[in-house]
Amino acid sequence: MPTPPPTAPFGAPQETPNARFSPPPLLSSSYPITLKFEDVGYRVKVDRKKGGINIKRMVSLMSVDGGTTAAAGQEKIILNGVTGMVSPGEILAVLGPSGSGKSTLLNALAGRLGQGQGLTGTILANGCKLSKPVLRRTGFVTQDDVLYPHLTVRETLIFCSLLLLPRTLSKAEKISVCDSVIAELGLVKCENTIIGNAYIRGVSGGERKRVSIGHEMLMNPSLLILDEPTSGLDSTAAHRLMTTLTTVVAQQKGKTVVASIHQPSSRVFQMFDKILVLSEGQCLYFGKGSEAMSYFETLGFKPSFPMNPADFLLDLANGVWHQADSSVSERERPNNIKQTLVHSYNTILAPKVKEAILNNTDTSTKHTLHQQQQQQQQTLEITSHRDGRSYNKFKNMNITISLSNWFNQFSVLLQRSLKERKHESFNPLRVFQVVAAALLAGLMWWHSDYGDVQDHLGLLFFISIFWGVFPSFNSVFAFPQDRALFVKERASGMYTLSPYFTARIVGDLPMELLLPFIFLTITYWMSGLRPDLWSFLLTLLVVLFYVLVSQGLGLFLGAAIMDAKQASTVAAVVMLGFVLIGGYYVHKVPSCMGWLKYVSMTFYCYRILIYIQYGDGKRIADFLGCANHGGIIISDRGHCKFVEQDLVGQISPWVCFGALVFMFVGYRMLAYLALRKIKT
Numbered sequence: 001m002p003t004p005p006p007t008a009p010f011g012a013p014q015e016t017p018n019a020r021f022s023p024p025p026l027l028s029s030s031y032p033i034t035l036k037f038e039d040v041g042y043r044v045k046v047d048r049k050k051g052g053i054n055i056k057r058m059v060s061l062m063s064v065d066g067g068t069t070a071a072a073g074q075e076k077i078i079l080n081g082v083t084g085m086v087s088p089g090e091i092l093a094v095l096g097p098s099g100s101g102k103s104t105l106l107n108a109l110a111g112r113l114g115q116g117q118g119l120t121g122t123i124l125a126n127g128c129k130l131s132k133p134v135l136r137r138t139g140f141v142t143q144d145d146v147l148y149p150h151l152t153v154r155e156t157l158i159f160c161s162l163l164l165l166p167r168t169l170s171k172a173e174k175i176s177v178c179d180s181v182i183a184e185l186g187l188v189k190c191e192n193t194i195i196g197n198a199y200i201r202g203v204s205g206g207e208r209k210r211v212s213i214g215h216e217m218l219m220n221p222s223l224l225i226l227d228e229p230t231s232g233l234d235s236t237a238a239h240r241l242m243t244t245l246t247t248v249v250a251q252q253k254g255k256t257v258v259a260s261i262h263q264p265s266s267r268v269f270q271m272f273d274k275i276l277v278l279s280e281g282q283c284l285y286f287g288k289g290s291e292a293m294s295y296f297e298t299l300g301f302k303p304s305f306p307m308n309p310a311d312f313l314l315d316l317a318n319g320v321w322h323q324a325d326s327s328v329s330e331r332e333r334p335n336n337i338k339q340t341l342v343h344s345y346n347t348i349l350a351p352k353v354k355e356a357i358l359n360n361t362d363t364s365t366k367h368t369l370h371q372q373q374q375q376q377q378q379t380l381e382i383t384s385h386r387d388g389r390s391y392n393k394f395k396n397m398n399i400t401i402s403l404s405n406w407f408n409q410f411s412v413l414l415q416r417s418l419k420e421r422k423h424e425s426f427n428p429l430r431v432f433q434v435v436a437a438a439l440l441a442g443l444m445w446w447h448s449d450y451g452d453v454q455d456h457l458g459l460l461f462f463i464s465i466f467w468g469v470f471p472s473f474n475s476v477f478a479f480p481q482d483r484a485l486f487v488k489e490r491a492s493g494m495y496t497l498s499p500y501f502t503a504r505i506v507g508d509l510p511m512e513l514l515l516p517f518i519f520l521t522i523t524y525w526m527s528g529l530r531p532d533l534w535s536f537l538l539t540l541l542v543v544l545f546y547v548l549v550s551q552g553l554g555l556f557l558g559a560a561i562m563d564a565k566q567a568s569t570v571a572a573v574v575m576l577g578f579v580l581i582g583g584y585y586v587h588k589v590p591s592c593m594g595w596l597k598y599v600s601m602t603f604y605c606y607r608i609l610i611y612i613q614y615g616d617g618k619r620i621a622d623f624l625g626c627a628n629h630g631g632i633i634i635s636d637r638g639h640c641k642f643v644e645q646d647l648v649g650q651i652s653p654w655v656c657f658g659a660l661v662f663m664f665v666g667y668r669m670l671a672y673l674a675l676r677k678i679k680t
Contacts, residue, residue, distance in 0.1 A: 032088035032254040033125050033134065033222040035109065036357050040121035042079040042104055042113065042281075078104045079281045082121075083350060085357050086256055086274060088222075089249060093269075093289070094260040095310065096278035097318050102260035103143065103227055105278070109258060110140045110225050112491070125223070134223070136493060139216030143227040145208045146484045149197040150423045151416070153187055153211055154178070156195060161218050162412045163494040167405060181217050185210045185244055206237035210244065216492075217248070226259040235265045242268045266308045279317040284341045286353050299344050301337075316341060409499035417507035425511035437466060438519040442526025449528060453614075459527055460609040461584040464602050467516055467543055468550045469575050475512075475554030476571045478504070479675065480564040487678065501672050508551065516547050530613055538612045546605040549660050552667030553601070559674035578602040601663055604656040611653040 079101045086092035094102045104113070111130045113119045125134045147156060161178040162171065169177075182191050187210055195211065196202015203211070209229055216224060229245070230238035242264075249255050261268070275292060277285040285292055293309050296302070301321055303312050315321065319337045445459045479486070489495065520540050529535070554571060561567040580586065581593070582602040589597065597603045 031137065031222050033137065033256050034085070034087050034127075034360070035223060035256055035258070036085045036122075036124045036127075036360075037109060038083045038122045038354065038357060040079055040082045040105065040108055040119070040123065041077070042101070042108060042120070043075045043077045043118050045075050045118070077281055079108070081346075081350075082276070082278070082281075082283050083353050083357070084274070084276050084283075084286045085353070085360065086258055087360075088254045088256050090273040091246065091249060091257040091259065091271065092274045092276060093264070093272040094258065094276045094278065095264075095313055095317070096260075097314060098262070099280070100278040100317065101281040102262075102278060106140075106225050106227050106258065106260055110138055111135045112140070137219070137222040139219065139221035139224045140492070141212050141216055141224070141226040141229060142488065143231060144484070145212045146488050147195045147208065147211060147215075148416070148420045148485070149195050149200050149202065150420050152192050152194050153203060153207070154182065154191040155416075155419065156211060157181060157214055157218065159412060159416045160215050160494070163409060163489075164218050164492070167408070177218060181214045184248065185214050185217075186240075187211065187214065204237070205232050206241055209233065209241060213245070222254065223256045224258075226257070228260050228262055230264065230268070231262060235267075239265060239267050242271050246271050261310075263314060264310045266310065269308065269310045275313075277313050277317055279319075279338055279341070282342050283350075284317060284338075284345055285313070286345075286349060295349070296341075299341070301341075406496075406499050409495040410503050413495060413500055413503035414507050417503055418511075421507065421511060425508075425515075431515070434470075434515045434519050435522070438522035439526075441523045445523075445527035447526075447528050456527075456529065456613065457584065457610065459523075459529070460613065461582065461606055463520070463523070463543060464546070464582065464606045464609065465579055467519075467547050468578065468602050468605070471512060471547045471550040472554035472557075472571050472575060473568060475508075475551045476558040476567045477564050478508075478555060479558045479671075480562050480567060483562055483678070486675075497672070497675055501675060505555075505668065509548075512547060512551055513544050516543055535612055539609060542605065542608050542612065545660060545664070546601065549601050549664045549667065552664055552671065556667045556671040556674065559671040562678070575602075582606050598659075601660060604651075604659045607651055607656045608653050608660075 082101075082105060084092065094105060096102050107113050108119055109123060111123075111134075123130055125131075128134075151159070157178045158175060161174040165174045165177060182188060187207060190203050190207050194200065194202045195208060202208070213224075213226070213229065226245075230241060233241065245257065245259075249257055261272075264272075269289060272289040274287065275285065275289045276283065277292075285295060287295065289309075292313060296313075296316065301316060316337065321337055441459065441462060445455060448455050448459075486500070490497070490500075517540065520536075520543055524536055524539065525531075529539070553574070557571050557574070558564070558567045561570060577596065578600040579602055581589065581596045581600045583597065583606055
């Protein structure tokens with residue numbers, strides 16, 4: 001093999017990380033983690049009658065790894081007997097084609113696959129099973145960059161630092177940690193640029209990936225796991241990213257890095273201390289990257305021309321081997337090549353790897369995390385005993401800290417929500433939509449006569465329809481769109497569910513209520529509704545509260561279904577039923593369907609709006625000259641009969657308002673319970 005190319009292109013500018021990075025004293029004590037995994041396997045049973053969840057889980061895993069599904073009643077083996085070890089200060093690269101099980105292996109090493117979910121084998125950190133202290137010191141960077149598009153690089157990392165870092169650090173210290181990470185990852189030039197997405201121009205792909213890595217590095221993790229950090233990047237950008245990563249490992253000795261790489265360049269390949277080659281869930285090679293080519297050469301597999309070692313290994317993992325002096329087509333031998341390589345690994349390398357794992361007893365760091373936890377607990381107990389009120393004071397201190405932490409999380413999440421969602425809520429197109437609808441309604445009902453009851457009832461019902469459908473359809477996308485980021489942040493322990501949910505609800509209030517205020521202010525005074533300030537204010541309050549109820553319905557459907565298209569379809573059907581049963585289109589509803597109006601928020605809102613305009617119906621009956629005997633309007637004229645059907649003998653407005661309050665609370669409680677069921 002020829003000498004690989006140099007690690008830096010000639011004359012190319014380099015983004016060198018800041019060598020003066022030094023995290024605060026509390027974060028600088030990074031405990032080394034030696035990660036060992038032996039005979040790791042993962043399989044999913046396909047059972048279409050009982051295991052619909054298993055099918056979805058397998059499809060999601062295989063969509064990440066690029067594989068195919070198995071027939072019903074069979075088991076899909078994703079990983080089979082994978083063994084390896086990576087020590088502090090080393091970078092382990094997991095190589096393999098699409099569908100080889102790279103992402104699944106990383107999820108297992110990060111503790112995201114439970115033992116009871118088809119995972120077998122042993123995964124140890126410093127000789128102990130994966131525990132919460134270890135997982136807290138584990139950073140996991142997913143393949144997709146899940147970030148808020150409208151926040152800048154600096155805002156993104158600052159909000160993460162305020163949520164992630166310990167309460168013992170002040171706000172200034174947390175911002176200092178954020179600035180250090182920005183400097184270390186070479187993000188100073190773009191720190192004030194928004195992240196962006198496919199529709200919004202922002203930072204480049206390499207910078208976005210470094211922001212994702214910086215998100216995990218804020219806690220100075222001992223174990224850093226990256227799922228294809230160079231995917232979508234060109235060779236130079238991928239090399240710069242890996243250079244940054246290797247510099248971080250070199251500066252902060254003790255970090256353990258595991259990364260899956262799909263197709264690294266030769267320069268990037270040289271940066272790996274160890275490599276693990278997978279093919280269809282089975283291991284073909286584990287060892288030093290510099291010794292991989294010589295190992296396969298001893299088995300008789302040698303490239304016929306100079307090529308990138310990573311490309312050669314991927315060819316072997318796919319069962320492709322270019323042999324110049326062979327007349328046998330390579331299409332006839334892929335399975336034979338794979339079987340030969342798997343058998344050679346199991347008989348030659350696997351015993352040596354397992355022996356090395358058994359002989360490696362890292363006694364210096366075996367129980368470091370456990371000992372630290374015990375020392376902290378003893379310190380708290382000693383401090384509380386000195387005060388003479390150990391139990392009560394410790395309990396009260398925990399309650400105070402919990403409340404303080406809750407309000408801190410709520411405050412940060414509320415600020416982030418307002419910064420991010422203001423671009424969506426005050427979108428010019430959405431504002432134009434509301435203003436145009438208000439002007440159109442105002443012109444259609446321009447100064448209509450107070451006696452035109454039917455026209456006014458139509459306007460009131462239009463308001464009920466518009467502000468029932470519009471908020472519910474907008475809010476139904478809220479949780480499905482944020483699901484990936486919500487699951488990622490919850491898994492990393494950034495916050496609990498209640499402050500996130502409360503911040504989302506409170507943050508939506510000013511933005512969701514401004515547009516209906518503008519709409520009603522325009523429409524009410526252009527139309528011929530009661531021209532007094534008190535009636536306008538009552539109508540405005542009812543509509544604003546009705547908007548919040550409709551929003552709660554959308555939040556519940558979105559959280560329960562967690563699929564934007566399906567949730568919007570269900571919301572359309574539900575709102576259609578609410579509108580039909582609302583009391584304007586059909587008056588004589590069949591008895592078997594009459595109960596539906598009592599679950600329709602449109603029905604209650606419509607009744608309250610009628611009451612605000614016409615009271616109990618007597619005033620408008622007198623105005624029209626209709627006879628009223630005991631609350632029953634008697635007349636043969638069509639308009640009086642219409643008044644009888646719509647204005648007399650209806651539910652009390654206070655009952656309607658109480659029903660809306662119940663729905664306001666109930667829909668949000670159901671949405672909260674639905675979010676609790678999402679596994680993180």
